[in-house]
Amino acid sequence: EAGVAQSPRYKIIEKRQSVAFWCNPISGHATLYWYQQILGQGPKLLIQFQNNGVVDDSQLPKDRFSAERLKGVDSTLKIQPAKLEDSAVYLCASSLVAGEKLFFGSGTQLSVL
Amino acid sequence: QQPVQSPQAVILREGEDAVINCSSSKALYSVHWYRQKHGEAPVFLMILLKGGEQKGHDKISASFNEKKQQSSLYLTASQLSYSGTYFCGTEVGSGWGKLQFGAGTQVVVTP
Numbered sequence: 001e002a003g004v005a006q007s008p009r010y011k012i013i014e015k016r017q018s019v020a021f022w023c024n025p026i027s028g029h030a031t032l033y034w035y036q037q038i039l040g041q042g043p044k045l046l047i048q049f050q051n052n053g054v055v056d057d058s059q060l061p062k063d064r065f066s067a068e069r070l071k072g073v074d075s076t077l078k079i080q081p082a083k084l085e086d087s088a089v090y091l092c093a094s095s096l097v098a099g100e101k102l103f104f105g106s107g108t109q110l111s112v113l
Numbered sequence: 114q115q116p117v118q119s120p121q122a123v124i125l126r127e128g129e130d131a132v133i134n135c136s137s138s139k140a141l142y143s144v145h146w147y148r149q150k151h152g153e154a155p156v157f158l159m160i161l162l163k164g165g166e167q168k169g170h171d172k173i174s175a176s177f178n179e180k181k182q183q184s185s186l187y188l189t190a191s192q193l194s195y196s197g198t199y200f201c202g203t204e205v206g207s208g209w210g211k212l213q214f215g216a217g218t219q220v221v222v223t224p
Contacts, residue, residue, distance in 0.1 A: 031210055042115070042200050042214035043155065056211050091154060098210030099143065102202075104154035 004105035012111045018080035021108045025094030035091040082112045116203045118215035133186040133218045135201030144184040145202035
């Protein structure tokens with residue numbers, strides 16, 4: 001069974017630039033999550049999708065972050081413009097149904113200079 | 114609301130036991146436990162639902178005290194492979210699987 005795919009693996013940008021991350025969840029998984037993990041901290045939930053609808057985005061900084069999940073499959077997370085404090089690993093996770101175990105992708109490590 | 118984990122870190126010798134605690138200020142629907150090794154993604158260990166379930170994964174088990182809004186993870190007869198950072202994730206109410214993670218507990222098992 002293929003896992004959660006994420007790309008790119010690493011990204012280095014300068015502040016005020018924009019960046020996008022891509023996630024392909026496990027086939028058939030209805031729920032998709034984006035987490036931000038700052039070094040030494042636990043993953044922080046940014047947004048949760050159920051199929052192509054948003055379940056929760058209360059912790060997403062909407063002035064600079066946006067996310068979409070077209071057709072209820074792939075998802076992209078965008079940051080525009082990036083700030084230094086956005087440096088983190090961005091993890092995508094999926095679950096078959098909401099509340100079940102999460103499968104995480106390898107993450108995208110973002111460095112904002 | 115993020116759950117609170119304790120301790121922040123623990124160092125064990127192979128064969129020793131440890132307990133990691135996770136507590137919430139809100140009523141919990143479920144608790145998840147994950148382990149993350151350095152540079153890797155978190156990996157699922159177990160889910161506990163309200164009702165006081167105790168589950169096991171090899172020699173790793175957990176309990177969930179719904180009334181106290183607490184969960185504990187028990188590492189028994191630790192092995193070198195148990196090293197990593199352990200995160201609890203909590204779902205408040207029946208919140209559609211919205212999972213908030215604690216800050217993590219770093220576990221180092223030495224020979």
